[in-house]
Amino acid sequence: MTRITVLELPGRMASSAAITHDVLATANRVSLAAGRPAPFEVRTLLCADAKARAPAAGTDLVVVPGLGVDTEEALLARIAAPDCRRAMRLLANAARAGSAIAASCASTFLLAEAGLLDGRRATTTWWFAPLFSRRYRDVVLLTDQIVVADWPIATGGAAMAQMDLMLAVVARFAGAGLAKACAGYLLLDGRTSQAPYMAITYLAGQDPAIAKAESWVRRNVARDFAIEDLAKAMAMTPRTFARRVAATCGLSPIRFVRRIRIETARFLLETTKRPVEEIARCVGYADASTLRRLMRSDTQRTPADFRR
Known part of the structure; x- marks a missing residue:
């Protein structure tokens, strides 16, 4: 069983957090209905206070739903806030302990700020891509891509890319067949690029x-x-x-x-x-x-x- 921690920050996008839990719950239900064990054990870690601790030992994956910001000024203020700086430290510690990391939309900035994307391929929400490129020159940014799975780190694009990111998580940790079944149950079409929406x-x-x-x-x-x-x-x-x-x-x-x-x-x-x-x-x-x-x-x- 894959142990997943969903790291939720104040002001997170409610839809992004809900999508994360819904896809993982669907994967568990589909697997159980087929007579197989549930592949995921999911816990939520609220990073709202100074006492928030790192994900529990043995966590296989940390998922960060998108931050609820829509301007560069708001994003820069958000990633400088104490709870976000604390989240960056938690993510860095989790990565050092061997956990994979997945984030989409503006939350990809948390990974980049923590240095977790240096030398890696990544994507982010298309309207923040110019800021991302200027700020993190050591990251190979693939703006057009909806998901870049450069494991042990995966990143997603704009808000609803969280759905695509979570299907990539299911495929990585529980198999492509289960990911395809989840997509069918959730009525999701295959998408690979943000370009049509930019x-x-x-x-x-x-x-x-x-x-x-x-x-x-x-x-x-x-x-x-x-x-x-x-x-x-x-x-x-x-x-x-x-x-x-x-x-x-x-x-x-x-x-x-x-x-x-x-x-x-x-x-x-x-x-x-x-x-x-x-x-x-x-x-x-x-x-x-x-x-x-x-x-x-x-x-x-x-x-x-x-x-x-």
């Missing part, structure tokens, strides 16, 4: 210069322009522009432009009856095959999917 306008708006660049791209989206043209229009060198885009959006200039082209194409597919070939030209691609390939790469969906 709002480029939200990210670009954090830097006036990049917001201006986004507007320029949208005005010129039908043109076949070079990144050098875009950088020049912003009165920047290509290198400076690339650095600003990466810091603000977590994207290269090429992917920044591509994301806007695909977002525009998606809007036209969903709101007009224009042929795909025409829409491809409207967003700067010479043919529909290029649009199909890039759209599938970025969104895991085809133009036909959006049109339906």
Whole structure:
């Protein structure tokens, strides 16, 4: 039996904590119904006071539900708070004792602050990705991914990625078959990327210069322009522009432009009856095959999917 401690902090996202317990309880019920032992023993550790102790000896996994913050200022204040600093120490001690760690959304910052992600691959919620990249340069951040299971540490993206993270936990500790059965009972579809949900306008708006660049791209989206043209229009060198885009959006200039082209194409597919070939030209691609390939790469969906 895998012993799991759910580390819950004040202000945690109620949905994230509930998802954690629901998936593990479902895994236990499904296993028992099949005549097998329950695979998980779950306890909750509330990190609300100074007397909170580390997870019990022999804990196999510590799960941290998402923190309930939605701005950079709130997040930075939260991770500097005494209870979060205490949680970081508890997590570091648990990792040294051999426990695996899993966290999603803003809680991934607790792992990074504790140094547990240094040299590892990880993900986080997409709108905090630029801050994460600037703050933790020793972490290989895979922003597009919903779950990065670099065991003994696994991380998840935005809030509802806790569901995907917990299915990864079930697969790791109790088998892929049980994880698939849980997904069926909970009516969950397979997802691998946050990219379809990333709002480029939200990210670009954090830097006036990049917001201006986004507007320029949208005005010129039908043109076949070079990144050098875009950088020049912003009165920047290509290198400076690339650095600003990466810091603000977590994207290269090429992917920044591509994301806007695909977002525009998606809007036209969903709101007009224009042929795909025409829409491809409207967003700067010479043919529909290029649009199909890039759209599938970025969104895991085809133009036909959006049109339906």
